[in-house]
Every structure is written in structure tokens, then in C-alpha cells.
Amino acid sequence: MTPTVFFAVLAAALLHASWNAVIKFGASKISGVLVMTVIQGSAGLIIALTRPFPGPEVWPWLLASGVLHAAYKLFLGFAYEQGDLSRVYPIARGAAPMMVLLVSALWGIDALTGAELLGILILGGGIALMARGVFTSGESRRLLPFALASAVATAGYSLIDGVGARIGGDPVAFVGWMFALDMLFFTPISIALRGPGIARVTARGWMIGGVAATGSYGAYAIAVWAMTQAPIALVTALRETSILFAMVIGVLLFRERLNPGKIAAGALILIGVILTRI
Secondary structure, eight states: OOHHHHHHHHHHHHHHHHHHHHHHHSSOHHHHHHHHHHHHHHHHHHHHTTSOOOOTTTHHHHHHHHHHHHHHHHHHHHHHHHSOHHHHHHHHHHHHHHHHHHHHHHTTSSOOOHHHHHHHHHHHHHHHHHHHHHHHHTOOTTHHHHHHHHHHHHHHHHHHHHHHHHHHSOHHHHHHHHHHHHHHHHHHHHHHHHOGGGGOOOHHHHHHHHHHHHHHHHHHHHHHHHHTTSOHHHHHHHHTTHHHHHHHHHHHHHOOOOOHHHHHHHHHHHHHHHHHHO
16 A cells, blocks of 8 residues: 555545534534435436446345435434434444444355454444443433444445445446435435424535535545555555544544543454454
């Protein structure tokens, strides 16, 4: 991995943590996610329409991916309404790869290596320690089911997107249609849950959602480019430094408490994720 790729991937990790912080910063988390989703979905539809139309064998995967992406964003928004960025982000980000590996092993998709098994054990310990901190620090316990549900959705769309994009043969078109379907599902669900007022967004709300959408797309684009320049395993492992960035942003920007237990849990989650992806 060249220094250029190394620092580009670090920038992508910072962007990923930053767009989560932007959503956390907004007065209405779900409204911010809605704006981000509409901007991403519109851009995705425009890009998708420039590509060949997917065949019928691809659409079940696209529909499932769109539903899971919408669920991921919805649960993530709910989690940020209940808890700190430095608490929610490591749980949601760290639990997903653990779930993907376990499902892959149980379904016989991939066999677990020794490093991956060790990573799962360390990940599980880190997530348990991070979750325990919710009970000992007086934070809202409701953040845990939302953060874990977000991780479940992330694990689901990670498996589905990989298979679906391969079946379709055109990752660009797959991602474009996925974002468009995500917008199609997320918009009415968020309005149904929070009322029509959620769609009445101020100029500041559009700015927050726009910044989040730009950061999300930027992080994704850099990561995809980096995977063409360096080993995918190294890129995916380095991207997980976003966990550290999120914790630092939470402390500096939101004045969140960073006690020894949270530091230890975050370090375990980061080490575990890296071991599962090397």
C-alpha cells in the first residue's frame, strides 16, 4: 500500500465517522437521514439510468438491499437519538462484520480462519464491554437494541450486495438502483413513523443532510478506488480506524465522556474488526 492510498483510506474513514457525526449534530436525526437518503437516492437513480437495465435475476437482490439499507439508516437515526456517537458508532460498526462472518460460516459460504475466530471473540468482548458501559454510566438503554438492529441490517446488506452485484455484473448500476430503492422505502416509512412534519426540512436541515450525503458518497468512492490500488483486506482493515475517529469526534465535538471502560471497549472492537478482515 503506497502512502497515497494509505492516507486516502484514512481520509475515507474520517469521512465515514464525520457523516455520522453530522447526523448526530442535527436537531432531528431522522430528518437528517431522510435528506441524506433523498440526495443519495436521486444521484443513484441518475447514475443507474445511464447504465444497462438490470435483468430480472438481479431485482430480488436489489429489493432486499434497498429494504435493508433503509432499515439500517432508520435504526441508526433512532440510536443517535438515544445515545452518544462514541457509544453507538463502535457497537453498530463493530457488530456487523462479526455477524457477517458468523452467518457466512454457518451457511457454509466461507470457512473461518484462526485470525477470524480470534477476531470474533475479541469483537464480542469489546461489544459486551461497550454495552455494559450503558448500564454503568446512566445512558439510555434504548440505544442498544437500535444500534444492534442497525448492525444486523448492515450485515444483511453486506452479504446481499456482494452476491447481488456479482450476479448483475455491473456494480455501478447495482449501487445506483440500490440507493434509489433505499430512498423509495425509507421516505414513506420515516413519514409514517414521525408524521408529515419530518419532510418539512429547513435550509439548515438540507445543509446538514447534504453534507452527510457528500461525506457518505466520498467515503464510498475513495474506498472503492483504494481497493483497485491495494489489497482489499488491507483497505477494509484500515477503514475501521473510523471507530477511533468517531470516538474522538464524540469527545471533542459533543463533549461526550471517554472513561477507561469506553476506551478499552473501543480498542477491543477495533482490534477485533481488523483481525476479522486481514
